Amino acid sequence: MAERVGFVIILAFLLVNIPYFRKLLFHRSFSSAVQLILIFSLFAILTDLTGIELDPNNVIQNQSLLTHVPSTYSVVNARILSVTVAGIIGGPWVGSTVGLIAGSFRVLQGGLAQQAWFYVPSSVLIGIASGLLYKNRRTSFATMTASKAFFVGLSMELVQMVFILLFSPTGWKLVRVIAIPMTIISSIGTSIFISIITMYLRQEQETKATQTQSVLQLASETLPYFRNGLTMSSAQQIVKIIKEHTNFDAISITNREIILAHIGAASDHHIAGKTLATQLSQSVTTSGKVQVARTAKAIGCAHPDCPLEAAVVVPLSAHHEIVGTLKMYYVDSWRLTPVEIQLAMGLGEIFAGQIRLGEAEKQATLLRNAEIKSLQAQVNPHFFFNAINTISALSRFNVEQARQLLLQLATYFRANLLGARATQITLDAEIKQVQAYLELEQARFPHRYQVNFAIAVDRNVLVPPFSIQVLVENAIKHGFEGRKSGNVVTVIVTREQDRLAIRVQDNGRGIAPAIQEKLGREVINSSRGNGTAFYNLNQRLVGLYDQHSRLQVQSGNAGTVVATSIPFQTKEQNNESIDR
Structure with missing residues (x-):
């Protein structure tokens, strides 16, 4: 009997090392229940086939596979162990079904003439009883101790002994011989079987917990560097x-x-x-x-x-x-x-x-930098006082133009505040901001700059805030130094397949090659600024979209062209994306 139970325990050890079986233990679905029934029914049938055959005098007979048992013979096996474990692990439905299959097979071993019919109801009852322990989560197999499993196995074997005593033709004579070895060894086997599963699961959980702790520690320590x-x-x-x-x-x-x-x-x-x-x-x-x-x-x-x-x-x-x-x-x-x-x-x-x-976080920082620059531009003494002084001077002899400039100044500040809060705005809003800036600048320097717009797309297309303004402002400040006329800036916006192409070109004096290589890659110190806006714009374009959106600069004696290509997206498309 100890050999037979040992065989079952070895199978249990091999089974628990299969990841798929371990998943079945916790997946409570019809499919997983059916698979557990098949697995434990196979266990139970094997224990019936490898049982110990006893003749009417309780003498051990044939030790080969028991495909047929004479009607007057009895069999000592570990079937109840398999049914008990099936119930503990799978619940009453799994346990009772395995009990039905195992008991039926035992009846078929002796033929229908053998008076072994009681093995069917006894096995089903044991499957249900052991399965009810699964229903109580406090004593389920996942937390069941070896001692509890021992007493569960002992109780189920005693139920089987009662059925044998009441319904077997050899009743007391058989129970007197098999009761002690079957109950003790089967109880020990149940305890070991459940212990193997719970121990393996606990070790797996402990390993995962250790790994999780290490991973969390790694994540915590590496985050500042990433x-x-x-x-x-x-x-x-x-x-x-x-x-x-x-x-x-x-x-x-x-x-x-x-x-x-x-x-x-x-x-x-x-x-x-x-x-x-x-x-x-x-x-x-x-x-x-x-x-x-x-x-x-x-x-x-x-x-x-x-x-x-x-x-x-x-x-x-x-x-x-x-x-x-x-x-x-x-x-x-x-x-x-x-x-x-x-x-x-x-x-x-x-x-x-x-x-x-x-x-x-880097993009948030860049956006904050853009916001800071925008806010600084609003309170920039030169820009603010120059605009106010220009409006004040115009108000003496051209009230209507002064009023228009005040409106443009308000438009410019409003656009700056909007751009500081959003990562994308419409092309129409960006152009209005640029035009407000230009009108204020051209009021101070009439006819010095000519800015042309060639817009070949719907103005609801989305662009990063300050994207065109920074390029136009950069061209005006740095492209025409020392020139009072003939200064032309052209803003070209077109669609190229699924991307939006933006080009700002001027006919200025060009950019020195040494500076051109650094533009957009680092902050450049100069007598008329440090290039922060250009650098931030380049970084924001790459961060918001991809490497293909990086600013491209071409410059020579005939002027400078700054271009970018970003994914084409309209305001309506962006709203649909947010809704989804």
Whole structure:
């Protein structure tokens, strides 16, 4: 009997190591219940087939598979153990159905002539009784102790003994021989069976809790660095933190072109600043899918003495674009298990979220900078007093023009306040702001500037606030220094397939090549400003849309052209997107 129960326990140990079975334990659906019935019915049938056959004198007979049992013979088996565990795990419905199948099979073993019919109701009753324990969540298998499982198994076997005593032809004679070994060993088997499952689940939960704690710690410690963007300096700090909290032999972070940081094994040739050293990384940046390598050849490092033999490479994405990779290596391939792969994938998702969060904060900062500049322009002594003085002077001899300028001044300030609050405004609102600015400037310097608008799109198309104003203002301030006439600025807005093309060109003196290379990439100090507005606009365009929206500058002796191309989106399309 101990051998038979031991066989069942071994099967239980093998079963609990199958992830699919562990999922069935907690998925309470009709499909999962049916699958549990099939699994435990198979267990019960196996225990019937491998039972111990006793003749009428309770002497052990045939020890092979019991496909047929003589009508006067009895069988000692672990069927009740299987039915009990099925009820505890699956509930009354699963337990009773397994009991019905197991009891019916036991009856069929002896043929319908054998008086073994009582095994059917006894097995069904045991399945229901053990299943009712599942209904009480405080004593369900997930929290059931070994001692509770022992007494449950003991109780169910006693129920079976009562049925044998009442309905078996050999009644007391059989119970006297089998009661003690069956109840004790089956109870122990039930206890061990449930303990194996609960222990494995608890270990799995503890492992997940430990991993979760490590991941949360990693997320907390790396977030400040991701806020600064995916740069070489931030990546250096991040890989140190990951290496400290994991057991990988090497950690790398890259962008799409170069290694930003590498720590651990192979540091002698996986060097920050160099182009991507492995074919695996290039594959991930191209496909955007997680790649796992379990051989040095699969990693694809060209260095002949590279010790890395296993890797998991996770893409890092932001705004639906792959911006880099997280690479985690082992020098022994056997150490890369599904647990480490899941950990790497989880970290990749968290880091991608942190990158997006960092970029969102960066955009918020840029928007605040734009707001600050807008507010500064409103109280700028030069601009404000020049406008007021111009209006004051005009009011003496041209009241109507002075009134119009006051209206334009109000329009300009109102547009600035609107732009400071929104990330996108209509092209019509942006042009009105530009025209208000121009009318105020041209009142001070009549006929000095000529600004032409060539708008070939619907004015409800959306653009970032200050996008055209900054470019026009930049052309007026820096393009015509020392010239009092013949200064022309042209604003061209067209649609190019699914993008909106904006060009602001002038016929000014051009931009020095040294300055042109820095425009939009950094703040430039000059005698007439520091280039903050131009820099902020460029950064906002990239952050709001994509790299293709970056400002493009072409300049020469014949003038300067500044262009950008952003996704084409109308106000109506934006409203529909928000509604969805």
